[in-house]
Amino acid sequence: MNPxxxxxxxxGSSWDGPFLFLAGSIGxxxxxxxxxxxxxxKGEDPFRTTERVLQTFPLPDLKGKNVLIKPNAARLAFPGExxxxxxxxxxxxxxxxxxxxxxxxxxxxxxxxxxNAQEAFRVTGMKEVSExxxxxxxxxxxxxxxEIAIPGGKVIKKIKVPAxxxxxxxxxxxxxxxxxMHTQVTLSLKNMKGLLWRRExxxxxxxxxxxxxxxxxxxxxxxxxxxASVLFPHLAIIDGTVGMExxxxxxxxxxxxxxxxxxxxxxxxxxxxxxxxxxxxxxIPHLRLSAGKGLGEIRRRSISVEPKDYLKWEIPFxxxxxxxxxxxxxxxxxxxxxxxxxxxxLLVFLNDYHSRLPDYHLxxxxxxxxxxxxxxxxxKGTLLIGNCTSKMKRKGIFVQGCPPVASHIWETxxxxxxxxxx
Numbered sequence: 001m002n003p004x005x006x007x008x009x010x011x012g013s014s015w016d017g018p019f020l021f022l023a024g025s026i027g028x029x030x031x032x033x034x035x036x037x038x039x040x041x042k043g044e045d046p047f048r049t050t051e052r053v054l055q056t057f058p059l060p061d062l063k064g065k066n067v068l069i070k071p072n073a074a075r076l077a078f079p080g081e082x083x084x085x086x087x088x089x090x091x092x093x094x095x096x097x098x099x100x101x102x103x104x105x106x107x108x109x110x111x112x113x114x115x116n117a118q119e120a121f122r123v124t125g126m127k128e129v130s131e132x133x134x135x136x137x138x139x140x141x142x143x144x145x146x147e148i149a150i151p152g153g154k155v156i157k158k159i160k161v162p163a164x165x166x167x168x169x170x171x172x173x174x175x176x177x178x179x180x181m182h183t184q185v186t187l188s189l190k191n192m193k194g195l196l197w198r199r200e201x202x203x204x205x206x207x208x209x210x211x212x213x214x215x216x217x218x219x220x221x222x223x224x225x226x227x228a229s230v231l232f233p234h235l236a237i238i239d240g241t242v243g244m245e246x247x248x249x250x251x252x253x254x255x256x257x258x259x260x261x262x263x264x265x266x267x268x269x270x271x272x273x274x275x276x277x278x279x280x281x282x283x284i285p286h287l288r289l290s291a292g293k294g295l296g297e298i299r300r301r302s303i304s305v306e307p308k309d310y311l312k313w314e315i316p317f318x319x320x321x322x323x324x325x326x327x328x329x330x331x332x333x334x335x336x337x338x339x340x341x342x343x344x345x346l347l348v349f350l351n352d353y354h355s356r357l358p359d360y361h362l363x364x365x366x367x368x369x370x371x372x373x374x375x376x377x378x379x380k381g382t383l384l385i386g387n388c389t390s391k392m393k394r395k396g397i398f399v400q401g402c403p404p405v406a407s408h409i410w411e412t413x414x415x416x417x418x419x420x421x422x
Contacts, residue, residue, distance in 0.1 A: 036268035036296055036303045040276070040310040041260045046241040049260045050092035057262045059235070063101035065169040069093060070233070072175045072191055073124040074111040075250060082244035082254040085176045087125030089239045089260065093174065094133045105133075106168070110140040110194050112341055113202065114405040117141065140164070145197040153226045155207050155219050160197040161231065173233035173266055177243035177259075177273055179252060181320040182220055182340055184284050185277065186249050187270040188236035188263075189228050196227075202402050205339030206373055206388065217285055220339075225289035228267070232295060236269035237262050240276065245317035250344050252320070259313055267296030268303045275300070278316030328354055332366045334382065337374030342386045342403040346371060349385075349406040356410070359417065368396070385409060 039057050043049030071090050077083035090107060097105050107130055111117045117139035121127040130137035146163040150156050165171075175191035182205075183190060193201055204227075207219035214222060240259035246252035259276060263269025267290050271281035281287045281298040291298045326333055328350055335343070346369065360367050362381045370378040373388035382396035386403045399412045 036263065036265040038261060038263040038265075038269050038272045038303055038305045040272065040305065040307065040313065041262075042258055042313055043260075044258055046086045046088035046239070046260075047092045049241065049258070050089045050237065050239075051096065053260050053262050054093065054096040054237075058264075059100060060170075061100075062097065062170060064103045066104040066167055067097055067102045067106070067170045067172065068165070068168040069105065069107045069172050069174060070191060070195060071107065071109060071124075071126065072186075072194065072239075073107075073109045073120055073126045074115065074194055076115060076120055076123050077250070078123060079125045080242050080254075082176065082178065082242045082252070083250055084124045085174050085239045086241050087129045089174060089237065089241065090126065091129045091133060093172065093237060094129070094135055102170075104136075106136040106138055108138045108140045108162075108195075110162070110196065110198070110201070112344075113199065113403065114345075138164070140195065141198045145200075148230050150226050150230055153229075154213055155209055155222045156204075156226050159227060159231065160200045161195055162197055165195065170235070171233045172235045172237060174237045174239060177238055177240040177255075177257060177277065178248040179245050179277070179317055179320045180248050180340065181343060182218070183224065183286055184320065185270070185274055185279065185287075187273050188233060188238055188266040189270055189286065189290060190224055192231050192233060192266075193224065193227065195231060199402065202339070202341065205341065208337075208373060217289065221285035221289060224286040225293060225295075228290050228295055229293055233266045235262070235264065236266040238269055238273045240273065243277075243317070245277075247320055249340055251347055253318070255315070255317055257313075257315055265296040267291060267298060271296075271298035271300075271303060272305055272310070275311060276314050278314060326350065328367075330361065330366050332368045334368070334370040334372075334375060334378045336372040336376060337388070338372035338386075339403075342371045342388070345403040345406060345409070346385055349409050352406050353410050357413075360413070370396070383409075383413070 039053050041049050041053035071085035073084050079086050111120050140162045144163045145160040147158050149158045173188040173191045175188050178186050180186040204223045238261040240257040243255045244252040245255040261269055261273050274281040287298050297303050368382040370382045370384045370389050375389050375392055378395055380395055384396050384398045397416050399409050
C-alpha cells in the first residue's frame, strides 16, 4: 500500500487551497482517501529510535522540496525535561530529509509570550542542531503575517500565520508527548498552534461563545479543530522518548516512554499516541472534533499501525488535575477560564516571589489571586493577573499583560505599595 497517493504541489503556488495539507492539492476529501498509516519505534536513544522509524516509514518524493520542521521549542526547558522536543529527534529527522534529497530544510518556531526566541533555541538545543546540521533556524514571529480563512468556522473565521509558510512544500510537526491542563493532551495537531503568528495564539484562549454555538465543547477545543482544517501537517513525528504527565504542558512530571511515533496523518498519529498514554482518543474533544471534520481516523480499527502489538508499550499517563494545585497553603487561586500561559506565569511568579509577598495577605491569612476570562468572584484585595481579569480590577490590584511575565507582576505590586523595584 502506498500511503501517499498524490502529487505534492508547492504551497507557494496554491495557498488559496485553503488546506495546507498537501498544499491544497487534494484538500479534506483527499485526506479521507489517504489510508492512515502509523509506525511506532521503541528505544533508549532518541536519535537512533527516530532514525530507525524513518528508515522504514514510506515518505513521498521530497527531492528538491522545501521542508519546514515545527518542533515544540517555545519554552525555556532543557532536553530531556519532557517540556520540549528532544533535539536529537530533530537531528535524526534532518539527516533523513537530506538523504531524501530535500533542497531546503528549516527549523521554525514561534515562542510563547515573554520568552526570548534566541534564548529558547539555545536552551532547548535547537540552535546546536541547526549549526551542526547546517540548516536554518527561524523565529517565525519575525516575518510578516498573512491571513487564512476558516471555511465554516464557528469560533474562528480566520487565522494569522507567518507569510513565509508559502515557501514550503512539506511541513513536519514534531511535538513532545504531553498532557495538557486544558486539552488533556498536546500532540502533533495542537503543536501546529505554534505556527500562529505572534499573539494570535493567545486569542484562542480568549474566545467566548454561547452554548448554542459550542454545544458544550470548550472554545479552545473547537478552535484547534477548526485551525486543523486549514493548518494540517503533512507528517507527524511524535517525540515520546521523555514526555510529561499531570500538569502539562510545563509543570507536570517527566514521563519516560522511549517511543517515537510517525504518521502520514497527524490526527491518526495523535490517536495512537493517546492510546499509548492510556487515553481513549475518542474521549479527547479536539481529536474527536477533528475526526468529525473528516481530517483523519481516530478509531483503532481504521488505522494501520506497525507493529500491530504496539500497545505492549502503553504506559498510562496521570491526567491533568481538574483544579489547579498550588504548593503554597497560604495562597488561594480563583481560576475561571484561564489559559495555560496565565497558569504557567502564576506558578513561575509564586515560585520566584512567594517569600516576598507577606504584605499581600488578607485578614483570613491568605493571598488571594484571580485569573481567567470568566472570573466573576473574588474578595476585595485580590491580586488580579492578566488582561482577562480587567473587568474585576475594582476588587484588587490589577496586573496588565497577556500574560504578564513574573517580573512584571512583581513590579506592578511594588509600584502599588510605593516600594519601587525592591
